[in-house]
Amino acid sequence: MEGVGEEEMEGVDHLAHERNKSEFDVDAMKIVWAGSPHAFDVSDRISKLVASDPGFRKDNRSTLSRKELFKNTLRKAAYAWKTIVDLRLSEEEAAKLRFYVDEPAFTDLHWGMFIPAIKGQGTEEQQQKWLPLAYKMQIIGCYAQTELGHGSNVQGLETTATFDSQTDEFIIHSPTLTSSKWWPGGLGKVATHAIAYARLIVGGREHGVHGFIVQLRSLEDHSPLLGITVGDIGMKFGNGAYNTMDNGVLQFDHVRIPRNQMLMRVSQVTCEGKYKQSDVPRQLVYGTMVYVRQTIVADASCALSRAVCIATRYSAVRRQFGSQNGGPETQVIDYKTQQSRLFPLLASAYAFRFIGEWLKWLYADVTQRLQANDFSTLPEAHACTAGLKSLTTTATADGIEECRKLCGGHGYLCSSGLPELFAVYVPACTYEGDNTVLLLQVARFLMKTVSQLGSRLSSKKPVGTIAYMTRVEHLMQCRCGVQRGFAELSADLVEAAVAHCQLIVVSKFIEKLQQEIPGKGVKQQLEVLCNIYALFLLHKHQGDFLSTGCITPKHAALANDELRSLYSQVRPNAIALVDAFNYTDHYLGSILGCYDGNVYPKLYEAAWKDPLNESVVPDGYHLYIRPLLKQEIRTARL
Numbered sequence: 001m002e003g004v005g006e007e008e009m010e011g012v013d014h015l016a017h018e019r020n021k022s023e024f025d026v027d028a029m030k031i032v033w034a035g036s037p038h039a040f041d042v043s044d045r046i047s048k049l050v051a052s053d054p055g056f057r058k059d060n061r062s063t064l065s066r067k068e069l070f071k072n073t074l075r076k077a078a079y080a081w082k083t084i085v086d087l088r089l090s091e092e093e094a095a096k097l098r099f100y101v102d103e104p105a106f107t108d109l110h111w112g113m114f115i116p117a118i119k120g121q122g123t124e125e126q127q128q129k130w131l132p133l134a135y136k137m138q139i140i141g142c143y144a145q146t147e148l149g150h151g152s153n154v155q156g157l158e159t160t161a162t163f164d165s166q167t168d169e170f171i172i173h174s175p176t177l178t179s180s181k182w183w184p185g186g187l188g189k190v191a192t193h194a195i196a197y198a199r200l201i202v203g204g205r206e207h208g209v210h211g212f213i214v215q216l217r218s219l220e221d222h223s224p225l226l227g228i229t230v231g232d233i234g235m236k237f238g239n240g241a242y243n244t245m246d247n248g249v250l251q252f253d254h255v256r257i258p259r260n261q262m263l264m265r266v267s268q269v270t271c272e273g274k275y276k277q278s279d280v281p282r283q284l285v286y287g288t289m290v291y292v293r294q295t296i297v298a299d300a301s302c303a304l305s306r307a308v309c310i311a312t313r314y315s316a317v318r319r320q321f322g323s324q325n326g327g328p329e330t331q332v333i334d335y336k337t338q339q340s341r342l343f344p345l346l347a348s349a350y351a352f353r354f355i356g357e358w359l360k361w362l363y364a365d366v367t368q369r370l371q372a373n374d375f376s377t378l379p380e381a382h383a384c385t386a387g388l389k390s391l392t393t394t395a396t397a398d399g400i401e402e403c404r405k406l407c408g409g410h411g412y413l414c415s416s417g418l419p420e421l422f423a424v425y426v427p428a429c430t431y432e433g434d435n436t437v438l439l440l441q442v443a444r445f446l447m448k449t450v451s452q453l454g455s456r457l458s459s460k461k462p463v464g465t466i467a468y469m470t471r472v473e474h475l476m477q478c479r480c481g482v483q484r485g486f487a488e489l490s491a492d493l494v495e496a497a498v499a500h501c502q503l504i505v506v507s508k509f510i511e512k513l514q515q516e517i518p519g520k521g522v523k524q525q526l527e528v529l530c531n532i533y534a535l536f537l538l539h540k541h542q543g544d545f546l547s548t549g550c551i552t553p554k555h556a557a558l559a560n561d562e563l564r565s566l567y568s569q570v571r572p573n574a575i576a577l578v579d580a581f582n583y584t585d586h587y588l589g590s591i592l593g594c595y596d597g598n599v600y601p602k603l604y605e606a607a608w609k610d611p612l613n614e615s616v617v618p619d620g621y622h623l624y625i626r627p628l629l630k631q632e633i634r635t636a637r638l
């Protein structure tokens, strides 16, 4: 490395003056962010453990070939598992370890979908048989629902599971090219088993889509079993990024499985070939998706806060224009335009944190009710998880890209951490339900509620997140006709669904502030952020608010003034508010976002480490550059 003094590299906190400005107790805010003192302790401990272990190094991902990258992920997963077993980590600690290792892998689908699907849709007997194997990772599972021809329309899946009463087996078959399973994570190269979704056919009659446990690969030599064709679907968006995952393709050629490998909590097939439905609603077959959507909402605040942390720290380091009498230029964080782009994202990170907490509570509540055969809150839980998954992932993906732009040119470098973060994050807008398709589900739920308002046939009053509907008088006039015109109005209904979800986010943020929040100045900072979140929405959608007469132009102008004043209140606390996320430099994976703000020497040093700089004269000089310079290009063999 050339030209950088040692003293510039080590030990100086370039953001110390920013940290000294803060007006609140950062340690107390760290606990609010983590959720509790216990959660903070676990998160802090495990993040340091991962950061200090060279086995979890991740700074070379963007330069590895796909094969090297994938093998490295296999190594890390095995190493993570060994760490979990050797240190006897609890489930909570293991989940944190996965989080800080920060690399999508087949293990996500095994723990995040395969196991939950067996738990949610399997009978007691099935759980007893399969879960111990899965918990010890003696089998590795994936979730094989999506096909080449259908993902969103689950009822349109084509794979068949035909019951053969002679042998007491199901025959799983892919009748067409479009019925090939396509996308499941972990399927391509690793999973030994899948929960495969297929149309159930018993005695020539179809009974819709059900889940089946199907073994794919030998537990001895990993070769595909008879009738199974399986492989990886190929490179995905971005270098590194989600390419650590083996998303797969799978075809079944009349694969036979025992009858007891159909997940039978919701409905059963007897050995005589009788199809029986339990009392539980058929939608429970979709239960795993509700669970995962809830975890995706919790994860959105992590991804957004990470990007915001990078952009905020760098905005305090970066200076452009405004030098007076040869003094330093202005920190870009002091520009009102920078603040008006950055601080609403900071507020969103906190808002999503609290909505994630609330959704976790809602999910636990609905799970408890389901166990007691109370299915009354299932539609609301579906609407909330679907809608909030859509809202938070869209805002987070857009927010990460905005943070990249907030970092100017350097944000485009892989060493900023932002390109990879974006590439890993953006499929969250598609997987586990395309965001528009999910909003249409919320719209359907809202319209159903509207159509029941005031109906003499329905004694049900809207409660929970839709309780406000009884107070919105003009909804009563919309009652008729909306159901009839749903498809025609769907673009507007999707906007209504987003507004409904935003209302939930804002109200839950306000509810959070009604709780006791210890720590000097902590509550005040959260109040500022909550107001920014709400007023920014009002500002962004002021056309809708004005045209519906909800606010006057004077209100709109006041909101704008207030926003400017709130940005000024955040400014001295901005660095401390992102410090409260308590992210290690390892986890952030960003030179621009490093804790000490010592950005330039680190950028300079990293550039020299790029593989392209291993030689001064590049490979290919003699073949392609020299002939060009010497005007020999016409005779050269290219």
Ligand SMILES: CCCCCCCC/C=C\CCCCCCCCCCCCCCCC(=O)SCCNC(=O)CCNC(=O)[C@H](O)C(C)(C)COP(=O)(O)OP(=O)(O)OC[C@H]1O[C@@H](n2cnc3c(N)ncnc32)[C@H](O)[C@@H]1OP(=O)(O)O
Binding pocket: 073, 076, 077, 080, 081, 094, 095, 097, 098, 101, 103, 104, 105, 107, 108, 109, 111, 112, 113, 143, 145, 146, 151, 152, 153, 154, 155, 185, 283, 284, 286, 287, 289, 290, 292, 295, 378, 379, 382, 430, 431, 432, 433, 434, 437, 441, 444
């Ligand atoms: C290297 C490091 C290693 C470290 C290792 C460490 C070791 C690890 C240790 C511990 C780690 C722990 C890690 C855990 C990590 C977890 C992370 C998890 C990450 C997962 C990543 C995600 C990957 C993505 C996976 C997928 O994408 S799976 C496929 C998802 N597919 C979809 O979402 C499809 C979307 N479509 C649908 O959901 C539906 O089909 C539809 C669109 C809703 C259906 O519409 P349609 O109108 O056709 O509906 P019908 O079928 O007719 O149903 C109608 C009625 O049902 C209601 N409904 C619909 N859905 C639901 C539902 N889900 N719940 C309840 N009700 C539902 C609907 O509203 C209708 O009701 P009605 O009253 O109007 O009739």
Ligand SMILES: Cc1cc2nc3c(=O)[nH]c(=O)nc-3n(C[C@H](O)[C@H](O)[C@H](O)COP(=O)(O)OP(=O)(O)OC[C@H]3O[C@@H](n4cnc5c(N)ncnc54)[C@H](O)[C@@H]3O)c2cc1C
Binding pocket: 109, 143, 144, 145, 146, 149, 150, 151, 152, 153, 182, 183, 184, 185, 242, 247, 427, 430, 431, 432, 433, 434, 435, 436, 437, 440
């Ligand atoms: C990285 C990644 C990982 C994945 N992992 C898994 C996995 O582990 N297991 C698994 O089973 N699947 C997995 N999937 C598949 C994923 O769940 C689907 O891709 C997703 O549900 C979207 O479905 P689709 O691809 O069919 O999109 P489509 O439905 O084809 O969407 C295409 C477009 O059509 C629009 N559209 C569709 N239907 C409607 C409608 N009714 N009204 C209006 N617009 C509509 C959508 O909004 C979108 O703009 C994964 C996908 C990705 C990208």
